[in-house]
Amino acid sequence: MPAKYHIHTHSAPPRQRPVGKLGIVDWREDCSNCHNCVKRDCVYGFYRDEAKTLREEIGFLDYIYQCKGCLTCVQNCTKGVLTRVVNPEYERLGDKYYTPEIIMSNWYQAETGSIPVSGSGYGGPFSGPGFDSMWTDMSEIVRPTRDGIHGREYINTSVDIGRKLLELPFKENQLTVTPPPLMEIPIPIIFEGVPQRFQRGNVVKCVAKAAAEIGTLFITDANNPPAGVSLDGGYVLPFFASEDVGKVQTTAPMIMIPYSEDVLALQARIKAENPNRLVAIRVDVVPDSAQEVCRLTREGAEVIELVFDPHGREHAATGGRHVRDALRDIHKALVKEGIRDLVTLIVSGGIAQAEHVAKAIICGADLVAIDLPLMIALECRLCGECVRGERCPIDMPDIDEKLGVQRIVNMMGAWRNQLLELLGAMGIREVRRLRGEVGRCMFFEDLEAATFGRLFGKRKVGA
Amino acid sequence: MSITVSASPTVQIDTEVSREVKPARPRYRNEIGKYSIHRDSHCLACGKCVSICPDEVHIRPEGYRQPLRPLDYRCIGFDCEKTDHYCVAACPAGALSLSVNPAFETMGDCRWTPDLIASTWAMAETGKRPPAHLEFETGASGGGFDKLRFRFPETRPKDLRREDISTELLLNRRNDGRPKVKIDVPWYGGGMSFGSTNIRALLGKARVAKAWNSFTCTGEGGYPERMIPYADHVITQVATGLFGVREETIARARLVEFKYAQGAKPGLGGHLLGDKNTPEVAAMREAVVGTSLFSPFPFHSVYSIEDHKKHLDWIAHVNPRALLSAKVSTPGDVDMVAVGVYCAGAHIVHIDGSYGGTGAAPNIAKKNIAMPIEYAINSCHRFLSDEGVRDEITLIASGGIRTVYDVAKAIALGADGAVIGTAELVALECIRCGCCESGRGCPRGICTTDNELLELVSIEWCTQRLVNMYHAWREMLVDILYRLGLDSVSALRGRTDLLMHLDYENATEG
Incomplete structure (x- = not known):
C-alpha cells in the first residue's frame, strides 16, 4: 500500500500587518488615572506584551488584529471610557462573495495550516445564495461512517x-x-x-x-x-x-x-x-x-x-x-x-x-x-x-x-x-x-x- | 437533610436551592446596553434624574452626594423622549447626554443578535420579561425560527387562568414499569463536559435543574463528585469517548443519555483541545495532561439499530430505574433514525440541530453539516406519528434554541420539549466571542479550566442568574399559552396551525 498522502504544514506568519475586525478605542475623555488599568488585565496579554513587542520586534503591535473581542476591558474600565468598534478597513475587505470572513479565514489557514475551530455554535445566516443553500449530510447510527x-x-x-x-x-x-x-x-x-x-x-x-x-x-x-x-x-x-x-x-x-x-x-x-x-x-x-x-x-x-x-x-x-x-x-x-x-x-x-x-x-x-x-x-x-x-x-x-x-x-x-x-x-x-x-x-x-x-x-x- | 460540599476551602454551599427570583447583578462594572448615558461635570447632584427614572438608570445610594455613574444598560433610549421622565430634558444643568452605545452593535451575530444577548442578560439579572426596547423574541438569521410567528387569536380566552396552565413535561411515555419522570418546565440543560466548562458554571446548571425540577447533563467529560448532591437532576452522558463512564455514574442517574452525535459538529466526535486538559480534567477522563482529546465518531460498536438496542439494554440492565435517551444529530434521514431509536427501547429521542452547540467545533462543520433543527422536528414528529408510536416516545429538540419563543415554536412544530445550551451560557454573561476552545479558554470565566479565570464566577451567582432566566422563560411561556388559549404546554405539541412563516403566503403579517 502506498504511503498515506499528507500535506506538511508549518507556521507561516504574515509579512504585513493583517486587517483585523474588532478594535478597542477610547471614546470619552474621562480617564481617572486610576492606575488600575484594565488593559493590563487582558486575558490574552496583548497590552502586557506591548513593551516586548516593541523591544524585540516580534510580530505586529496591532491590537485590532489580535483582539479576540472578549469585551473584558471595555466592561471593567473604571470610568467606562473604552468601547469596541468594528474596524472600517475590515468591512471594506473583499466584496459580497469574497466576504471579510472568508478572507480572514483563508489568511488564518495560510498562516497556521489549521482548520478554523471555534466554540458556541454557528452565527451566520440561515441560508444564502449559491453554495450557502446546501447542507452536506452526515451518517447516523444506521449508515456506515468514516472516522477520517x-x-x-x-x-x-x-x-x-x-x-x-x-x-x-x-x-x-x-x-x-x-x-x-x-x-x-x-x-x-x-x-x-x-x-x-x-x-x-x-x-x-x-x-x-x-x-x-x-x-x-x-x-x-x-x-x-x-x-x-x-x-x-x-x-x-x-x-x-x-x-x-x-x-x-x-x-x-x-x-x-x-x-x-x-x-x-x-x-x-x-x-x-x-x-x-x-x-x-x-x-x-x-x-x-x-x-x-x-x-x-x-x-x-x-x-x-x-x-x-x-x-x-x-x-x-x-x-x-x-x-x-x-x-x-x-x-x-x-x-x-x-x-x-x-x-x-x-x-x-x-x-x-x-x-x-x-x-x-x-x-x-x-x-x-x-x-x-x-x-x-x-x-x-x-x-x-x-x-x-x-x-x-x-x-x-x-x-x-x-x-x-x-x-x-x-x-x-x-x-x-x-x-x-x-x-x-x-x-x-x-x-x-x-x-x-x-x-x-x-x-x-x-x-x-x-x-x-x-x-x-x-x-x-x-x- | 441538607448535604454541604465545599466549593472552595472557605465557602460552604447549601445544596438546597430555591427557585425564588433575586437580583443577580452583572459581574462587570460596565454592563453593555443599547444606549449610553453620559453625565458630565456640570452635574449639580440635585438628584432630579434619580427621582424620575423608572428604569433605575440613575441611582444614588443612601449617604451618597453624587449619583453613581449611570447604569445605562437599563436605559430604554430615545423612546424615552416622549415620556415625562426623560432625564436628558429634565436635567436642570444639561449635564446628561444620550447616545447609541457603539459597542452594542459589535456584539453577537445574526443568530444571536445584540438584542437577544442583552435581553437574556436582563432576564438573568431580574427574572422578568426583558424590556420592550429590546427585540427578545427572534434573531435576524433570515430563516427558520426567525421567520416563524404564532397566530394569536384576537380574543382572549374566557375561562382560562394563567395559574392553571401547566408547563410540565413527561419524559417517560412507555408503560415499561420505569418511573414516570416529569419535569416542571419543558426544557432541560444540555451536556457540557467537565473540561470544557468551569465546574462552578456546571454546578450552577445542576442547581437550577434541582430548583426547577428539571435536568442538566454531564456531557462527556465524566461525572465530577461535586455534582453528586444533585444526582436526581443530572443526566449521565455516555458519549463515544466514554470518558469517565463507570458503573456507579450510570447507576446514580435517573436519566442516561447516549450521545451519538452533536449538533455543533455532526458527524464528528467531541473536541477538547490540549490547553484545557488540566490535571483535574485528565484525571477525570483517565487521559494524559495537555493532550488534545478528540472523541471518535461514531460509536465503533454501533452500526445498526440492533447494535443501538444492545447499547441501551446494557444501561437498562445496569440501572433498572433509569430512563434512556439517545441524542442524535439531524441527517436527511433523521426521521428514520428517530423511529429506530424508539424501536431500540429509548424513552427519549433527542435531536440536536446543526446550528447550535456550545463546544469547540470546526467552523466548516458548524455551518454545513446536517440540517437546521426547524426542518428536523416536524419530519420526526410526522414520521413517528405515521408509524403510530408518537405517544410512546418523548421528542426533544435542541441546537439553536435561543429563547422561550424558540422552545414554543419547536413544540408547535412537533417536539415535546427542548434542550438549551448557549442560552444558559449567555445568562452567565457569555458574549459569544467563540474563543472557548483554546489557550486558557473562555476569557469570561465560563467555559474554562484555568485556575485564575474560573474565579471570575461564583456558584451562587451562576445559580441565581439561571434561576432568574428559567423564571422569566416560564412566565413568558405561560403567557404564550394563555394567549393561544391552551391550558398546557403538551396541548401545544404539533399545533402547526398556530404558526405562520413570514416567507409563505399563509402569513398575515411581515
Whole structure:
C-alpha cells in the first residue's frame, strides 16, 4: 500500500500587518488615572506584551488584529471610557462573495495550516445564495461512517483526470483497445492560471512551487510563461491559444486549449502527435452550455474545464446562474446520455473556501480549480489596486518564495482536512464517490418545500 | 437533610436551592446596553434624574452626594423622549447626554443578535420579561425560527387562568414499569463536559435543574463528585469517548443519555483541545495532561439499530430505574433514525440541530453539516406519528434554541420539549466571542479550566442568574399559552396551525 498522502504544514506568519475586525478605542475623555488599568488585565496579554513587542520586534503591535473581542476591558474600565468598534478597513475587505470572513479565514489557514475551530455554535445566516443553500449530510447510527479526522480511518482524496472507457472489449482474453491516458492527482484541487495583474515578482513562482510540493497542477500561459516558470515537468498545465499549439515545446503530461466549435479537430491534431498527452478544453460556461458539453463529450473530449466568473456565476449579461445550479444541469445532462464517466469536469470560478470544493463536487465536478484564494494565501486583500495599475499595498510581488509556498501549502492542507471532515461525516471514503452524490446533500429549497411548504403553502415570490 | 460540599476551602454551599427570583447583578462594572448615558461635570447632584427614572438608570445610594455613574444598560433610549421622565430634558444643568452605545452593535451575530444577548442578560439579572426596547423574541438569521410567528387569536380566552396552565413535561411515555419522570418546565440543560466548562458554571446548571425540577447533563467529560448532591437532576452522558463512564455514574442517574452525535459538529466526535486538559480534567477522563482529546465518531460498536438496542439494554440492565435517551444529530434521514431509536427501547429521542452547540467545533462543520433543527422536528414528529408510536416516545429538540419563543415554536412544530445550551451560557454573561476552545479558554470565566479565570464566577451567582432566566422563560411561556388559549404546554405539541412563516403566503403579517 502506498504511503498515506499528507500535506506538511508549518507556521507561516504574515509579512504585513493583517486587517483585523474588532478594535478597542477610547471614546470619552474621562480617564481617572486610576492606575488600575484594565488593559493590563487582558486575558490574552496583548497590552502586557506591548513593551516586548516593541523591544524585540516580534510580530505586529496591532491590537485590532489580535483582539479576540472578549469585551473584558471595555466592561471593567473604571470610568467606562473604552468601547469596541468594528474596524472600517475590515468591512471594506473583499466584496459580497469574497466576504471579510472568508478572507480572514483563508489568511488564518495560510498562516497556521489549521482548520478554523471555534466554540458556541454557528452565527451566520440561515441560508444564502449559491453554495450557502446546501447542507452536506452526515451518517447516523444506521449508515456506515468514516472516522477520517486525525487519520484514524483513511479517506482518499485522489482523483483521476482523463477519459474513462465505458467498457473494456476483449477478444480471446486480450484487451482489444488501449485505454486512454489517465492522470491521478492526490487532491481534487488544481491551481488556476494567475491573472495577468498578479503576475509580478515571485507570485507565480510561489504558486508553481506549491503545486509541485503538494503534487497538483497549476495552469499557466504557454505562449508567454511568467519569468522563472518552466513549461516542463509533471505539475505544469500549460494553456495554449489555438494558434500557438505546436509552436512552444513542453513536456507537460496535459495541456489546455480554449473552446471553439472545432476544438476537437485541434485536440485530434495534438493527440496524433502524442497520444499519451491529455488535452483539457476550457469552456466559459454560458446558460446553455450543457448541450455543448454533451456534444464535446460524445465526440471525444476527455477533460473539460468549466469556467465560471470569479463569483461562480455563468457568463451571461444578466441572471447568470451559480455553479450550484448550472453545474448540476451539465452533470445531469451527461448522466442522462450515459456518458458522464467519459469526461473529467474541472470547475473553476467561485471556489472561495474549503466547503465549496465539496459542494462543487456534489453538484457534479470531478475536481475544482482555484484562483483568488491562492492570492489571498499570499496575503492579498482583494483591494484591486493592481487592477488600476497601482502599487500593491502589501508588496505581494516581493514575498519571500519560501514563505509564499508555505502559505499556499498550509491553506491547501487546511482545506484538505476540512474536506476530510465533510467526507468523514458523510461516511464517504473517497472523494471520487462524492461526485454528483446529491443524496449526501440537502438543498434549501427541497427542505423548505418538505417542511414549511407542506405546512404553510406557497413560498412568497422573492422571499 | 441538607448535604454541604465545599466549593472552595472557605465557602460552604447549601445544596438546597430555591427557585425564588433575586437580583443577580452583572459581574462587570460596565454592563453593555443599547444606549449610553453620559453625565458630565456640570452635574449639580440635585438628584432630579434619580427621582424620575423608572428604569433605575440613575441611582444614588443612601449617604451618597453624587449619583453613581449611570447604569445605562437599563436605559430604554430615545423612546424615552416622549415620556415625562426623560432625564436628558429634565436635567436642570444639561449635564446628561444620550447616545447609541457603539459597542452594542459589535456584539453577537445574526443568530444571536445584540438584542437577544442583552435581553437574556436582563432576564438573568431580574427574572422578568426583558424590556420592550429590546427585540427578545427572534434573531435576524433570515430563516427558520426567525421567520416563524404564532397566530394569536384576537380574543382572549374566557375561562382560562394563567395559574392553571401547566408547563410540565413527561419524559417517560412507555408503560415499561420505569418511573414516570416529569419535569416542571419543558426544557432541560444540555451536556457540557467537565473540561470544557468551569465546574462552578456546571454546578450552577445542576442547581437550577434541582430548583426547577428539571435536568442538566454531564456531557462527556465524566461525572465530577461535586455534582453528586444533585444526582436526581443530572443526566449521565455516555458519549463515544466514554470518558469517565463507570458503573456507579450510570447507576446514580435517573436519566442516561447516549450521545451519538452533536449538533455543533455532526458527524464528528467531541473536541477538547490540549490547553484545557488540566490535571483535574485528565484525571477525570483517565487521559494524559495537555493532550488534545478528540472523541471518535461514531460509536465503533454501533452500526445498526440492533447494535443501538444492545447499547441501551446494557444501561437498562445496569440501572433498572433509569430512563434512556439517545441524542442524535439531524441527517436527511433523521426521521428514520428517530423511529429506530424508539424501536431500540429509548424513552427519549433527542435531536440536536446543526446550528447550535456550545463546544469547540470546526467552523466548516458548524455551518454545513446536517440540517437546521426547524426542518428536523416536524419530519420526526410526522414520521413517528405515521408509524403510530408518537405517544410512546418523548421528542426533544435542541441546537439553536435561543429563547422561550424558540422552545414554543419547536413544540408547535412537533417536539415535546427542548434542550438549551448557549442560552444558559449567555445568562452567565457569555458574549459569544467563540474563543472557548483554546489557550486558557473562555476569557469570561465560563467555559474554562484555568485556575485564575474560573474565579471570575461564583456558584451562587451562576445559580441565581439561571434561576432568574428559567423564571422569566416560564412566565413568558405561560403567557404564550394563555394567549393561544391552551391550558398546557403538551396541548401545544404539533399545533402547526398556530404558526405562520413570514416567507409563505399563509402569513398575515411581515
